[in-house]
Structures are given as structure tokens and as C-alpha cells.
Amino acid sequence: RTNPRTITAEVFHPGCSGGSCPTTVSHRGTDDDKGECKGIGCRSPHRASQKQQQQQQQCVGSGCRTHAGDDGRRDSSPVQATDRAAQFLGELPDFGLDRGAWIQLACDMMPSNEVPSEDALVLQLQLSKGQERFVEALRGQQSEVKELQRLLSEQQGALVNQQREILEQQRRMFDQMEQDRDECLEISDLCRDKQKCINTPGFKCQGMTVRDANSGMCGHGYFYNSEMDECQACSECDGEPVVSPCTLVTDAVCSGSVNDVPALSLSWSGDISLKGPKSQILGQAFPSAQLHIQGRDDMGLVSAEDGQLVLKQHGLVWLDGVLSLGHGCRSFIQVCLRVNHTDGSDGRDLSGIRVEHQERRSLQGVSISGVAEVAPGHLMSLFLRSASHHCNQSSEGLQLYDTSAAMLSLLWLSHDTGAVAMTAQAVVSAHYHTNYRPAFRISSTSDPYVVGLSHDSRGIRFAENGSVRFVFQQALYSMGQACVSDGFQLVAYLNKNGTSTEMFRVFKPGVHYRDTSISLSGAATVSPGDAIGFEILSPAQCNVRFFGDESGISLLSLFWVPAAISSSMTASVANTGLPSGAVRNKPLFFHQTSPQVPQMGLLGKGSPNQKKDFVFGESGTVSVALDLKLIHSCNLVKVTLLRRSDSEGGREAEGLRPVPIAQQVAGQMLEGCQWASLSLRASFQVYNGTAVFFILDCVRGRVNQISHQAGSGVSAVWVAA
Template structure:
């Protein structure tokens, strides 16, 4: 019964081994690499296990109580301690390292290690039937009755040799205790012993050792594992358990070859980089060499130019030092010996052609031999030259020129001839007059004069220069007085000024000029005027005061200028339009705004007439332009602008010389505030030509004048109004003069109000002031009208004035007469005036008994006049025209001088206003008057009090 059970277990074990062999046959290549290491570790462990079995309580008979002595290979002392022949230190070291690492991974959980590798336990031990204390037993079973011969045979079989055919391949290298035992043959009969199936128990220590190293085992059969011994016979060939697998070697070789190729590629790239760096260095060196060559060529060119300059200086010195008798020979020899060499040198370095001239003074003919321009010699000028002229052969073609006059301080060495100019040489006063500057002062000769070193300006101005010499303050040297050569001397030579020849020129104190202004045509249908549109100024007269080109005015002389522009337009632009004046400096690209007047938005319903004015000091080459601007892009030049074409000149200027002693001043409004009812602006000076004559009062609300004279002024204030009462009653701008603490209204202008709109109010006039008088202004508005006043540097809120001495100017003011005012359908009717200011010698209003009484203003002296007219009225006219007419004086043509137009009265407004400004020349007997014309409507009323006045400024010429 016991034997049958043993055979069953052996057959079951054999089937398990075959199944494991089939599973191991398809295992991963990774297990093949680990197999040699595991074999060596198992060999060492088995040897120690056998030793423990033979020493411990589990030796043969220990469990069964067999008292027979133990003999055979498994008994103590039978095993040799000699190292096996297959021992390899390297392999053992690797196995020890693997075992140590695995033991470190599983030392904390022996149970996990035993569960992870159950195959090892299955191969070497089996569990006892008891569930509590499982003991590990050896799978081999020795016969119960073993003779010496049988034991020797059994010991021989258990030794790790391959003497028999029981083992194949690497199994022969395994210890006998773990080597797969050959399948026992079936035994039938009495000779069979039942003791062969008795199990032999292994040492507990060996089992614990294998349990601590779960990596030595294989996964359980439930997970697809297999016993160790069967796997080794399938996976590993004999003699190859100590080397890497073939795949690992191939991978290693491929990696090595890849690294070599990478190193070779990096070396090739390094060589390419070195070549590029070398080429770059060569190019840099070539560039540096080229730069050095260029610098050398420039240096040589400069040296040759210095040589040419030195030789030219030598030639000029030679001409000055030689006498007239040897001048021909010296010039001929010099040209022949030196200029030929200079020509070749200049041609080689400067690449220019120079002609060699040869002068024949005897035949009076100069032959010009040129390489390109003059292939044949020229005989002279096309026509014979006149007296005091010579033929200049240096021009192409030769032409006659006037002979040069010897300047003061030079003496004549050769007269002017038909082929040569007059030759002069500087007089050396230091040699001719010894001690001309004194015994202790050194004299230095200068062209046309001399200089005494160390002499103060005061000493020189006292007459140190001597007779026929004057002291030039700019050059700080003595210069010879000019010789008028028979002409009349208007101003003789003095110790500090040169003589002036000819008739004394007529000095002008004032002058006027006028021109028409037109809007340039739009370049495209959608052109906007947001950046600014320059208006074209076209003058009819040409004077030496200015030039009019490209629609702008360029000043040619110093002086003070008063500018006026009358402008009438109907527009549909959003917000407002602004017409202004701009002055650009001669040396600057950016200029500054002189004036700016805003034209409110009436939605294109009617024409609006505005006037812009300014006074400024100008310099030569400064340009003046008129600009039309919009604050946004919503203004189309071709669709939204309709300018009224005024027949008379709409632009005029009054120029004043510095000889008049006039003073100009400009100031800006210094506040941006809200006011109701009345507002007195404060000023901040921006420019004044004489701060002694014009100063600002202590509260900055007025201007004080040091001396008596006539003041021409203009005030322009930009504002934004809110309220319907603003439209009905409008605004007024009043100018006051204060004399000894007593204020008096001088001028007043009216402006129709607007609601939620931007607009401007402006006032211009001329008043006479005494020493210490002040000029101030005030803006009045309805009590329920809110106004915002603006002040900036764009000219929209500014004060500009010119003070003129009373000796050369006069002013007259008047208002319309109470009686005789035109009303109804008015067609070109003159206005009657009533004089307010006292009479002047230069101009007065025609009195009763004189022609056109109360209508004409008559001038009694030649000069330049400036008119400023303001008119406040009620009308229903489509167009209202205000024209300034002139009655001819001595040689003057009668006709209109200036004109301004205005359209319908704004809805809701009680009053309207219109005004004009102009400058023009007058003669003795010239008379002017003003006419009013109403088109398609009637004039209902013209006020004779505030808002209607005329001021006339007269300046001598």
C-alpha cells in the first residue's frame, strides 16, 4: 500500500516536470540570462543543505529511530570540503550580489518571499500532512535495507558526476540533493521493498535559507511557473552558463558602434566649425586690410591737397611780392614749371581733370588747352567788351565782366585791360607808418586795415586809427574809409563808422500789403481737413518787404507786423472749425500759432463771417501761413465746406519799421474755468519786444504802458456755452482804459450765443493811451448762461497788441449815428457815424457842411491806415454785406478796400453781428466810408450803443 502511494507520487512528479518543461520552453529571454547565476547559487546552497542534513537530527534513522551507523555519501565526513571543479569566483560573486540584493528586498517579509517563489519549495521539499508545523523533507528516498555495495552505488549516483546516463546537460552540474531523480522503474513481486518510498527530511536551516531568497525560485504553477531543474535543461546549453546571452551581446555591439559613429560625426562637425572660423578670420583680416588701404589713400589725398594749397599760397605770395615789370616772366615760368606737376598729381589722386592755361600777354590772347571741354583754343568773348570791362576766360563760354575796384586799404598795381581784371595789393600800414599804434604797442597788418594789439575799444574809438580810418567794432580793428569815387557822400567817415556814398535812401516807417485768400481744391472726394488745410494767399502787388510764393508769405525785412483776415464760410462739420495764423521760424521746422478763431456748428444753414488778427515781431526768412482745421475726422473738404468768394482782398498786413519805436507784445489766457455773468481774463506774457514799455499789472488782468502812444490790440477768447439764454442774449467783449483810477469803455464787440457749442468772441481796435494808463477786458454773458473759458498756447485765447509812439501815429474812434440809420430793404447804403474820440491832425470825420457829412473819414497826411469795424443789428436778410469803400486821393483809385458777409440770424437770437478789419495806404485827401447791403430780406434795427463802433489807426510812412 505504501509502495503504491510512492509510485503515484513519483508519476505525479514526473508529469509536473514535463509540464514545467513545456512552459519553460516558451519563457522570456530575460529568464535565460538569470539562469546561470541561479544554478551556481543553488549548487552552493545544496552543498550546505546536505551538510546540515548529515549533521542534524534529520540524519538517517534519526526520525525512524534506526540505530544503525550512517554510512554512504550523505553521512557526516563523507563529503569533501574541496571546492567543486566547476567553481568560478566571478560567477560566485555575481550570484552573491544577486542573492544579497534579493535578500535585502525581501528580508522584512519571509512569508512574501516564500509565496513569491513556491517553485523552489515544490522542487526540494513537500509539506507534511499536519497543518500547524510544516516540516521540510527531502524528495529522495533511500532503500531501507542498504548493503555496502548498494550504498556505494547509491553514493556514486548522488555525486555530481556524469558517469551514468541518468543526467544530461547541465543537470550533471547540479548537486545530488536537488538533481531530478530518474524515474523509478515499476517493481512487482516479492523482491520489491516498501522502504524505498520513505521520505528523507531536509534541514530546517537550508529551507530557511532558500525562503529568504525568493528570487532564486520561480513563480508558482498557478502563475505559469515551473520547477527550476526542468527549466535549466531547456534554456541553457552546456558550457554557456557564465556568459551573457547572444541578444545582449548584439545589443552591446550595436551600442558601441553607434557611439563610435556619433563620435565620428561630432569630430566632423568640429572640423567644419574650425574651417568656418578660419574663413571668418580671413575675411575679417581682408576687411581690415582694405580699411587700412582706404585710410592710406585718404591720407595721401589730404597730403596732396595740402601740397596744392601750399603751392597756391606760394603763387599768391609771389604775385604780391614781385613788381609789375617782372610779373609776366614770373607767371609764365611758374605755370610751366609747377602747374604741370600739380595737374598730374591731382588727376591721379582726385580723378579730376584740370586744364593747363598758358597766357600770352603780348598778343593779348589767352589760349585755353583743355583735355575734354576745350579741344580747340578760343580767341575771346563773342562780342567786344565795353569800357571798364574785361573778357573773363574762366567762364564757359567766356563773357565780359566789370572790372574790380580796389577796395579801401588796397593800392593799384595793374589797370584793367580787355583780357585781364584790375590787380590790387593790400597796403601794409604797419610798414608805411612806423609807430602807428605807439612805441609800445605791436601793430598787425590786416586786409584793408591794421590792428593794434592790446588797445582797448575805448582808446580806439577816441581816434587812435588816424586819418581816413575808422574803428570797426565787429572786427575790432582799424579799417580804411570807403572812397566814393566822385559820388556824393551822404554820410562822411567818422572815428567809429565808415562813409556812406550816394543819395540818402528814403526810410519807410510803415507799409501795407493785401491779397486774396482761397481754399485749395480737394485732391480727393473724401479729403479731410483734420491735420490742417493751408489756405492760399495770393497778393496782387510785389514789394521789397515780402515775397508771396506757394500760398504763403515770406518776410524779407525786420519789423513789426499787424495781420488781419476776413473769412466767411458755411460748413456742416461736426463740433466746429478753426481758422488760424501760423508763423514758422527761418531756422526751425516747427513754428508757433499766432491766432485762432473757432467757427461754431450751424449744421450748414447759413454763412458765418469771422475775422482773425494778430500782431507779432518778424525776422527775415520767416514764413506766414493761414490754416483751416477741424478737431476731428468728421469734416469733408469737398462736401462740408462752402466758402463765400469775397471780391476784395480778404487778407492784409501793416508793417512797421523798428525806426518807429513800436513795441509788440503777446499774452495767453492763464485760466480754464467756469463763470457766470461776467469774466475778467488774466494774462501770462509770452513775448514782449521791450519789457520796459509794456508790463502786466499786479493782478495779471491788465496791461500798463510807460509812455503815451497809440495801442493797436486784439483779444480772442474761445468758450463753450450751455443754456438757452445764451442764444437769446449772446455775449459781449468790452475793452476798458484806466487813466488815474478812472475806467472808461473804449471798444465793445457782440457775439451771438450758442447752446452746447464751441465758439469764439473777438475784439479788435485802436485807442490812445497816456503814460501810466492800463488796458483791461471783460466778457459779459446772461445770468443763466454757463460758460467754460479756454486758455492754451494754440492762439484760440490770446491777447496781441502793438504800442506805437504818438509822434508817428494817431487813433480815432466813432459809433453809428442815432439818426439816419438805414432800415428796411437796404441796398448799398452808407452808414452815418458819430465821432467819440477827439480830433487828430491826420484824420477826422466829415462835419456838417462838408461833402458826405457824418459818412466820410478824411485823411490829411500820407501814411498807412488800419480799420476795425463792429456792427450789431437785427435783420432777416439771407446775406448781409459790409463793405469799406475808399475815395481816391492823389493818384489813388476809388473802390472797395475790404468786405465781410454774414448769413441768417441764428434761431432764438435777438441780435446778430458782423465786422471787418483791413490795412491799406492812404494819401492826403483820401476818404473812406462804409456801406451796408441786405440781400433777400430787410434790416430792422442797428444799435448805436454797445456793439457798434469803428476804430481808425494811422501810421506815418
């Protein structure tokens, strides 16, 4: 029989090969066989051992091994593996096979010490590099997936925010629709024809144009929304400070809706009172009395505490005080502006002005100004100081008139503006003079390169373009009746390229054998090399002695702001339309003497308030100074600065009264004087379209004349917000 095929066995028969041998013939190996015994056909152990001995005899070399070595290990040569298997099988009984059928085992084994070929090494290296590239590509894909997930989350967040805004807008629209009023039915004379009025969340006039809106067609409390082409109600700030008021074509802007952008300039205003009942101090004398400052906090700039101003921000501060005083002291009273450090030490006077004694008791208008570089915690205060103890004991020692507007205003400039502050003390002159040009020595300056003294110390020179606001007050003592009749004049000059030009001139009534002081404040535009100087003009038959000390009198104070964020303007009193006679709240008219600037200017022809209103074209902070030289017989004469509410191009909204910003009050003229003077200074915030104007009021008397040639005028400096 033929053994079935297997993977590792083959059947052999003597004398034949392959599977064609007859199955009935069975051969055994015999001793007569001449051929070598192959395979497992050699069953006889004796024959197998003889065969092994022959092989051992034929084997020569170190490759020949015995079946068992000294260490007991078996020979594992692949050449002899087949014979050993055959010997082992021959000793076992047949596994159901014919005795003539034998099995040969062939093992395809690789030696353990065989080294892979070079091709295999190259292939292995290529596979390892390919695996590294695959891992790197996988990591890159993971990073891209993470980035896509991040972008998707951001887009989802933005979408959620947009949906929230849409829902908020829808809620507002629903609220407007539920609380909306029908203006077309409730308000008469809308759109000049009720048939053209269409009710919306506000109301709409058919065929309405921007020109109609500027003419006030929307009415009070409404503004024209050009995008919606309708009139809408002005927003209410609900107690928040108003950054920009509602105008004819723009809505109101509240401080809560403005981005937290650092301010370049701010303003604050407050009131001044005396410590005592009914704003009066009774008694004999007061060596020093503190004026009580009161007001509200504004934008975290200052706070009024214990009658003093506490500064809360770094920067430069310009302070203006407007007071109307009456006193019974035999000598003068000095108003002092003082600044102290946080702990109250190292205090110094920033300014001082003297209020002279008058035989006939009357109110005297006083304006005081000063500048300082401050830090959080610095304290600013106002004091009244008496030169002697001989005050009138039988009547009121001191009286402060309560005006209808703020008596104290403050302009704050950030260091980001690049502004420079300087103070200079006038050199003391003990000699009598007729005309006097003071020389100065610098007391303090925040930048000596930009602002310094001229070569002769009689002028303040500037190294860069900019706008400047200054004040100079000089204490003096005069003798002679000519001093009373003619008075004194203080002139400010601007020197350009060696040529001096008069900028401002103020008048001060004179006194005889008394102390007094004269003060001038103004604003101007300066260029590199320009210088500002001063001169005091006295009557020929008048002997004057000028004084100076550390109490703030005879002091020059100024601040300079770069031209990129500032501008200035000057105007003189117009010679036509001057109020005279029984004047009751009559407006003052002016003529602009400085070049036109986009930030502010005097209204020209074509406006109902021409030559009367000063209109501002950009938001910012303004410091204004007004001086008047006049003849009057009034018991009280008042000059007031007012702001028009909701003004646009100098036009006041219907039904609203102007708001007073500042007011100065003076009493009767001194006996023997030909002229009287009045000064008003204030700082305030302005916006695009803000308009201000001045009015004059005479109580129980008449205004006879106002000088328009010299001694009367207005100046202003504007700083960006």
C-alpha cells in the same frame, strides 16, 4: 717907347716913374746901383741868384722856405711870385719889346686858408633862409592853383549838368508841343465857357482861381498847377506803384520819382483761397488744411510763395484776415494764424478763432488778427483745423465765399518807429462764470519797459505816450438756452488814475452745448500809467467755461507806437440816417467820439459827405476795425470799406467809382438769437486827401435795426509813412 697899358703890367725906367720917361733912354741895372733891384729889371742870373741869397739870409722864421723842399714842392709864397716870374722872363728872349722895358706881374690872390668874415656868414644865412621862404611860398601858390583848378572843374561839371537838364526840359517841351491835344476844341464844357479856354500844353481858363480848381473845373484826368496857372494832364506811372494819386490840385507821384528814404510803415493786401476746385474742399474730414495766400510783391516787403507769406524785412507785422466760411462739421473749425522761422522750425500760432457748428447751414463771417516780430525769411500762413472727423460726407465739407475785395491785409512797422509788440495768454479758468475778467501771462514782448502787465495781471499797462492797436479773442463753451437768446458781450476798459472807462463793446450770438469764441479789436491813445483790461458778460442763466491753449485762442495781441508818429480815432454809428428796410449799398453814418487830430477825422458839416467819409490829412498807413450789431432777415449781409479815387476833401472825381478795400459777408441769423454781429478789419495806405467810407448791402431780405448805443463802432490807428 711906352709899352701899352695892360691890367697886370707896368713899365719902369731908371730914374723916372710913370709913363713920362723918354722912350729913347734905355737903362739897365748895373752893379753900381745902390738901390735894391726891383721888378724884372734884374736880368742877370747871377744878380738874381745873389739877390735870392740875400733874401734868404735876411729871412728869419718858420715862414721862410726854399725853392724846393724835401718833397719836391715849390714855394708858392705870393711875396716871391713876382721875382720868380721876372727871372723866368729874363731867361727868355724879348717878346718884341725894347730891351730897356720890363714887365712886372702882380697877382691878386687869396690864401686858401683865409676864413670869410662874420658879415659874409650872416649874409649867407640870410640868403639861405630867404631861399627857403621862397620855396615855401612857391609850394603854397602851387596848392592854391590846384584848388582853383578843382573848383573850376566842379563848376564846369555843374554847368554841364545844368545844360543837360535844360536840354531835357526843352526836349520834353517839344514833345508836349508835338503831341499836345487841343482840349478847348475836343472837350466840351471846359472853363464853363469855351470863349474863356486857352490852349496850352494843358489848357487854361481865364480868371480861374484855386477855389475854382477845388470845385473840379479842370475835369477828370487833369490837375490845377498853381505855378503855371493852368490845368495839366495827370502823370501816368506806366506800371510803377503810385505813391500819391492825382488830385484836383496835385499831380500823381510814382514810386520811381521818390527818394530812397527808409519807410516807417507799409501795407500789403492779398487774397485767400482753398486748395481744390471752385474754392471747395470735398470729403470726409480734414485735421488740418492750409489756406492758399496769393498776391503780388509790394515794395520788397513780402512775397507769396507756395501759399505762404515770405517776409523780406525786419520789423513788426500786424495781420488781418477777413473770411466768410461755411462748413458741415459737427464740431467747430478753428482758423489759425501761424509764423515759422526761415527753416520752418520753431513755429507758433499768433492767433486763433473758432467757427461753431450750425444746424442750418449758412455762411459765418470771421475776422482774425495777430502781431509778430519778424525777420527776413520768416513765413506766415493760415490754417483750418477740424476738432473731429465727423464732417458731413454727403455734401460739401467746407466752403469759402469769394468776396469782391482783398481778404488779407498786412501792416508792417519798421524798428525805426520805436514800436513795441506784445502777446499775452489768458490764464485758463476751468470754472463756470457769468461775468469773467481774464488774467494774463506774457508770452512775448519786444520791450517790457513800455508795455507790461498791471499789478494784478488783469490789465496791460503802458509807460509812455502813444497809440495802441489790440485784439483779444477768447474761446468758450456755453450751456443754457439763455446763452442763445441773449448772447455774449466783450468789453474793453481804459483805466486812468484808478478810474475805468468803457472804450469798446462787441456782441457775439450765443450757442447751446457748443464751442465758440468771441473777439474784440480796437485802437486807442494811451498815456504813462494807463492800463487796458477786459471783461466778458454772459446771461444770468447761462453757464460758460473759458478755455485756453497754445493754439492761439484766448490770446491778447497788441502793438504800441510812439505818439510823435501816430494817432488814433474812434467813432460810433450815428443814430440818424441809419439804413433800414431793403438796403442796397447804403452808406453808414458815424459820430466821432475821440478828439480831433490833424492826421484823420470824420467830415463835418458843410460837406456833401458829412458824417460818412473819413478823410486823412497826412500820408501814412492805417489799420481800421469796424463792428456792427444788427437785426436782419437777409440771406447775405455785406459791409464794405471803399476808398474814393482822386478824392480831395471827401469829393470824388467825376466819372470814377470808389475802390473796395475790404469786405465782410455773413449769412442768415441763428434761430433763437435776438441780434447778429459783423466785424471788418483791414490795413491800407493813405495820402493827403484820401477818403474812405463804409456801405451796407442786404441780399434777399431787409435790415430791421442797427444798434447805435453799444456794439457798433469804428476805430483806427494811423502811423506815419
